Amino acid sequence: MLKYIIPTIMLMPLTWLSKNNMIWVNSTAHSLLISFTSLLLMNQFGDNSLNFSLLFFSDSLSTPLLILTMWLLPLMLMASQHHLSKENLTRKKLFITMLISLQLFLIMTFTAMELILFYILFEATLIPTLIIITRWGNQTERLNAGLYFLFYTLAGSLPLLVALIYIQNTVGSLNFLMLQYWVQPVHNSWSNVFMWLACMMAFMVKMPLYGLHLWLPKAHVEAPIAGSMVLAAVLLKLGGYGMLRITLILNPMTDFMAYPFIMLSLWGMIMTSSICLRQTDLKSLIAYSSVSHMALVIVAILIQTPWSYMGATALMIAHGLTSSMLFCLANSNYERIHSRTMILARGLQTLLPLMATWWLLASLTNLALPPTINLIGELFVVMSTFSWSNITIILMGVNMVITALYSLYMLIMTQRGKYTYHINNISPSFTRENALMSLHILPLLLLTLNPKIILGPLY
Amino acid sequence: MLRRALRLRLGPCLSGRGLGTYRRGSTLDWDGKVSEIKKKIQSIFPGGAWNPLYDTSHLPPERSDVVIVGGVLGLSVAYWLKRLEKQQGAIRVLVVERDHTYARASTVLSVGGIRQQFSLPQNVQLSLFSAEFLRNINEYLAVVDDPPLDLQFNPSGYLLLASEEGAAIMERNVKMQRQEGAKVCLMSPEQLQKKFPWINTEGVALASYGLENEGWFDPWCLLQGLRRKLQSMGVLFCQGEVTRFISSSSHMETASGEQLTLKRIHEVHVKMDHSQEFQPVECAIVVNAAGAWSGQIAELAGVGNGPPGTMQGTKLPVEPRKRYVYLWHCPQGPGLEAPLVADPSGAYFRREGLGNNYVGSCSEEEPDPGNLEVDYDFFQEKVWPRLAQRVPAFETLKVTDR
Numbered sequence: 045m046l047k048y049i050i051p052t053i054m055l056m057p058l059t060w061l062s063k064n065n066m067i068w069v070n071s072t073a074h075s076l077l078i079s080f081t082s083l084l085l086m087n088q089f090g091d092n093s094l095n096f097s098l099l100f101f102s103d104s105l106s107t108p109l110l111i112l113t114m115w116l117l118p119l120m121l122m123a124s125q126h127h128l129s130k131e132n133l134t135r136k137k138l139f140i141t142m143l144i145s146l147q148l149f150l151i152m153t154f155t156a157m158e159l160i161l162f163y164i165l166f167e168a169t170l171i172p173t174l175i176i177i178t179r180w181g182n183q184t185e186r187l188n189a190g191l192y193f194l195f196y197t198l199a200g201s202l203p204l205l206v207a208l209i210y211i212q213n214t215v216g217s218l219n220f221l222m223l224q225y226w227v228q229p230v231h232n233s234w235s236n237v238f239m240w241l242a243c244m245m246a247f248m249v250k251m252p253l254y255g256l257h258l259w260l261p262k263a264h265v266e267a268p269i270a271g272s273m274v275l276a277a278v279l280l281k282l283g284g285y286g287m288l289r290i291t292l293i294l295n296p297m298t299d300f301m302a303y304p305f306i307m308l309s310l311w312g313m314i315m316t317s318s319i320c321l322r323q324t325d326l327k328s329l330i331a332y333s334s335v336s337h338m339a340l341v342i343v344a345i346l347i348q349t350p351w352s353y354m355g356a357t358a359l360m361i362a363h364g365l366t367s368s369m370l371f372c373l374a375n376s377n378y379e380r381i382h383s384r385t386m387i388l389a390r391g392l393q394t395l396l397p398l399m400a401t402w403w404l405l406a407s408l409t410n411l412a413l414p415p416t417i418n419l420i421g422e423l424f425v426v427m428s429t430f431s432w433s434n435i436t437i438i439l440m441g442v443n444m445v446i447t448a449l450y451s452l453y454m455l456i457m458t459q460r461g462k463y464t465y466h467i468n469n470i471s472p473s474f475t476r477e478n479a480l481m482s483l484h485i486l487p488l489l490l491l492t493l494n495p496k497i498i499l500g501p502l503y
Numbered sequence: 504m505l506r507r508a509l510r511l512r513l514g515p516c517l518s519g520r521g522l523g524t525y526r527r528g529s530t531l532d533w534d535g536k537v538s539e540i541k542k543k544i545q546s547i548f549p550g551g552a553w554n555p556l557y558d559t560s561h562l563p564p565e566r567s568d569v570v571i572v573g574g575v576l577g578l579s580v581a582y583w584l585k586r587l588e589k590q591q592g593a594i595r596v597l598v599v600e601r602d603h604t605y606a607r608a609s610t611v612l613s614v615g616g617i618r619q620q621f622s623l624p625q626n627v628q629l630s631l632f633s634a635e636f637l638r639n640i641n642e643y644l645a646v647v648d649d650p651p652l653d654l655q656f657n658p659s660g661y662l663l664l665a666s667e668e669g670a671a672i673m674e675r676n677v678k679m680q681r682q683e684g685a686k687v688c689l690m691s692p693e694q695l696q697k698k699f700p701w702i703n704t705e706g707v708a709l710a711s712y713g714l715e716n717e718g719w720f721d722p723w724c725l726l727q728g729l730r731r732k733l734q735s736m737g738v739l740f741c742q743g744e745v746t747r748f749i750s751s752s753s754h755m756e757t758a759s760g761e762q763l764t765l766k767r768i769h770e771v772h773v774k775m776d777h778s779q780e781f782q783p784v785e786c787a788i789v790v791n792a793a794g795a796w797s798g799q800i801a802e803l804a805g806v807g808n809g810p811p812g813t814m815q816g817t818k819l820p821v822e823p824r825k826r827y828v829y830l831w832h833c834p835q836g837p838g839l840e841a842p843l844v845a846d847p848s849g850a851y852f853r854r855e856g857l858g859n860n861y862v863g864s865c866s867e868e869e870p871d872p873g874n875l876e877v878d879y880d881f882f883q884e885k886v887w888p889r890l891a892q893r894v895p896a897f898e899t900l901k902v903t904d905r
Contacts, residue, residue: 182566183564183565183566184564184565322590324588324589324590324592324593324594381787382566382769382770382785382786382787383568383786383787385568385593385594385595385787387588387589387593387594388568388594388787388788466787466788469753469755469765469766469767470767471753
């Protein structure tokens with residue numbers, strides 16, 4: 045594990061000590077190299093996990109998430125270059141340092157073996173994210189957004205600390221490997237109900253569950269592009285990852301405790317998809333689309349079947365790449381028009397055809413077009429929920445239709461039609477932007493050829 | 504001392520009048536206290552430029568989709584933008600106005616007339632739509648719980664008089680106006696004398712009288728109505744002056760190979776009154792509706808910076824022009840059915856209110872537009888003779904102060 049942690053830590057002196065015109069080049073190039081080393085984790089043997097030490101391990105669940113996290117850092121750096129170009133040097137370096145420290149905490153979170161270590165790093169990721177949102181966000185509402193983000197996730201996760209300490213005291217250890225073998229059935233009693241709730245609520249808020257999702261549109265919309273990317277792609281998956289790990293010790297209570305949350309998620313995914321149809325702000329649309337996709341993941345994790353777990357992990361990776369790409373596209377729009385309203389920038393296909401290609405690919409993957417991994421994830425989830433209860437297929441079907449509707453709405457609104465007269469002089473796509481989009485979509489398309497690596501430990 | 508002890512003991516249970524001093528806790532001047540405390544804290548710490556609790560409620564927002572600079576036309580643009588947006592809150596509009604009292608704006612200082620008798624068909628169409636808007640203004644500009652607007656629309660019509668030279672043009676114009684749908688009638692001098700006996704038809708060859716949708720109204724009322732409605736629709740208002748546009752330019756090549764530099768405004772600097780403070784507002788579109796001063800705004804945006812004679816070098820051809828308008832009282836004047844009469848010599852007048860007052864002027868000379876001073880000698884020398892010649896009753900008028 046040190047082979048990832050030490051280089052990531054050393055990225056910080058790299059930015060601070062680089063020459064002024066080389067900070068972006070250095071940090072992007074080196075973080076790209078580090079992301080290639082993460083592919084080594086794929087070499088998993090057997091169906092157990094790859095253990096590095098007493099503190100860190102990785103198995104086929106955390107590997108794809110880890111690769112995603114490390115892949116995202118160079119992409120975030122590339123995306124932020126434009127809006128930071130006017131800041132002074134120290135601020136730029138500070139921003140990059142925030143991103144690097146966030147990356148560091150995320151790497152350690154996904155590979156943490158001890159659940160308390162996981163919790164500490166889970167909370168630690170909040171701080172750089174909060175700083176990125178409130179300091180470099182765009183509008184005055186970002187303060188409100190940061191507040192919502194911080195307090196929702198904090199309030200949700202404080203009970204988790206209590207529950208983890210309780211489990212440590214009763215079971216004896218929170219080391220994940222040992223926990224797998226020492227787990228005892230959790231009987232139905234009031235205190236166990238609260239322990240279940242305490243364990244799960246942190247991750248529910250993070251996912252986010254439909255009733256607790258208020259922080260997400262605010263935080264995603266007000267964050268700068270790098271903040272939006274990392275929030276949508278990785279931080280939401282922290283919730284999913286945590287739920288996948290913690291449900292191991294909460295059986296068999298999950299069978300009946302999960303009902304309200306499954307209902308909320310099933311209803312919520314349709315609701316948030318419908319809200320997407322009525323959005324005028326582009327980033328807000330993508331944020332609500334994230335809530336909708338994550339609701340599928342919550343349902344999948346809570347019904348606890350092998351197929352649904354595979355679907356959940358595939359969906360997490362697929363959504364991470366897709367959402368991040370959509371945010372990058374929205375940002376490229378914003379940098380030209382200086383407004384996020386969709387109707388102010390229409391008909392971009394005639395002006396920026398290559399960018400239109402990326403828009404098309406991103407929208408198609410967002411609506412889960414076969415044979416992308418988005419579809420594989422959604423399909424597995426639909427099938428497993430159908431076998432759990434037949435009626436859910438109606439809800440899932442409605443959701444898929446509405447998802448297709450708003451993805452195409454977004455595509456057609458921004459790309460097709462006659463362009464608005466005032467955007468005839470926008471600058472053409474930069475190579476950096478094209479590279480950014482292709483680096484997002486290439487892994488997504490390549491994974492279509494070999495999806496078994498993202499299907500998680502139950503494959 | 505005894506009273507104090509009494510108060511302390513009886514405080515919790517008595518709600519009586521004797522404890523009136525405690526009741527004053529609700530009017531403690533909280534804001535003043537807070538700012539005093541802030542100042543004290545600031546004086547303790549070494550002075551820094553960073554003041555996070557600074558009150559910025561008078562500044563415009565940092566970001567907006569459309570920034571509109573201007574008076575009543577700007578408000579109208581904002582109204583239609585908000586009215587036609589697909590969903591509430593889709594477009595964020597900011598209206599920047601230099602003077603919130605509109606004391607020096609063209610809108611409120613104007614005579615407030617509306618007519619369809621223009622020479623361009625587009626003007627006639629615009630005017631017909633405006634007339635319909637003004638008639639139904641309480642449907643367009645209705646705000647919940649607010650009283651309806653009373654525009655005091657006097658549909659008395661416009662009467663344009665033409666001498667021999669202008670008669671042919673007038674006839675042609677009236678034909679065009681009728682085609683567009685305006686209701687205008689042409690009158691000969693005899694018909695004119697029969698309809699309006701107080702007119703002296705000497706020198707008049709033809710007259711055109713607007714029968715419907717013409718007249719005058721109260722522009723201040725329209726302004727306030729628009730402002731009220733816009734505030735209820737969520738448009739942000741800001742009192743300030745636009746001092747700068749920040750734009751980004753890019754070099755482009757046209758299809759014929761010519762090199763151009765295209766500029767795009769992406770930020771507007773709005774300066775507050777009586778201070779050096781300004782707020783950069785990032786925006787997508789700027790609408791220049793500043794009326795007489797739109798030429799200056801266009802200059803800020805860089806319209807007209809270029810070699811003279813080319814399109815880049817042409818400034819926006821709008822300059823503020825000043826006209827005098829006078830109010831007078833004449834008991835023997837034309838009466839209630841008098842339209843807005845425009846003489847071929849350039850003088851015009853209309854009835855104002857019901858007390859035999861009239862408003863009018865002469866639209867010939869162009870005094871210096873720098874200030875808003877009124878020259879009463881101009882009235883004596885230029886306007887009165889013409890008015891008196893056209894309407895003999897006006898020989899005995901008396902100018903009241905404006």
